[in-house]
Amino acid sequence: MSPADVQYISTYRVRPLNSNKESGKIPLTPWDLTLLPVQYIQKGILFLKPQSRQTKEEQAFLVDQLKKSLAPTLDFFFPLAGRLAMEKHKDDSISFFIKCNDQGASLVHAPAEVLVSDILDPVYVPPVVYRFFPINYATNYDGLRLPLLSIQVTFLIDGIFIGCTMNHSVCDGSSFWHFMNSWSAVTRGKAGELVERGLGWAAWLLNQTITSHNDSEVRSSWEAWMKKPLLMTRSKAATGLITGSSPRFNVYENDFGWGKPIGVRSGCGNKSEGNISVYPGPVEGSVEIEACLLTNTLKAMGEDLEFSVYAKQLLFLFSFFFIKSIS
DSSP, X not given: OOGGGBOOOEEEEEOOSSOOGGGOEEEOOHHHHHTTTSBOEEEEEEEEOXXXXXXXXXXXXXXXXXXXXXXXXXHHSGGGGSEEEEEEOTTXXXXXXXXXXXXXXXXXXXXXXXXXHHHHSOSSOOGGGGGGSSSTTOBGGGGGTSOXXXXXXXXXXXXXXXXXXXXXXXXXXXXXXXXXXXXXXXXHTOOHHHHHHOHHHHHHHHHHHHHTSOHHHHHHHHHHHHHSOOOOOHXXXXXXXXXXXXXXXXXXXXXXXXXXXXXXXXXXXXXXXXXXXXEEOXXXXXXXXXXXXXXXXXXXXXXOHHHHHHHHHHHHHHHHHHHHHHO
């Protein structure tokens, strides 16, 4: 098994069903701007195939169905169909914003001579997994020329992997999985909560979130950032332990019509020493942890019996409080 086992058949550009060009531009906040130098979010979910060894025609049909469901989903997530844009002002300052121009998201069709067990069984994530994601190593700044959303559907021998690469200056983890939840719901044939309740409900939720913040504190923070902007870089991120994702994200309910996921993996983006991703496990109440550590660090941890005992206790307590908080 090697990265060469993945072939790329076709790439499609998918636009929203309805034009959103009148939405104009959406300015990036100082927090969004700090993420410009770092890389896109890359998360993917693994499914078992309804049947092994699908024909090329069957694969093409499924990809076509995903294209058809992605378009109406982008009606509600139309900024993802745009591009980043930059504007220089008279005082020599520069501002960034999302240009809602309906240039579209990309959807890649790729088969791979890889088994589901090749992905799930190893303790270490095999390098071939990184080939299941489009536009690897792109920084959020590259959204000036690249799609803000790129998706790859990889047909394994006995499974399907949907890898999603999304601009992190445009979306956070919650938005990422909200998009995936909505797209899978549309694919199954129903539009989900957003369509059922309408855009007015979504706007109300946004208003609730905004009003929950103290105005003076937010303004003070932004003004301080404007005086001394700080951008996040990989070198800064590598100086400590960083935890991303969340066990609260709705990962294993993404059913596109052929069953729920059996695994979740991340791409090669933003990989650095000390990067930890936490996901809900496939079994209710369980938690999965993906750690990016140097080989020597991993070896030392594996040989440290005291650490192993402590880690198991910590995971038990974490799972207990997580279950208690959602019950």
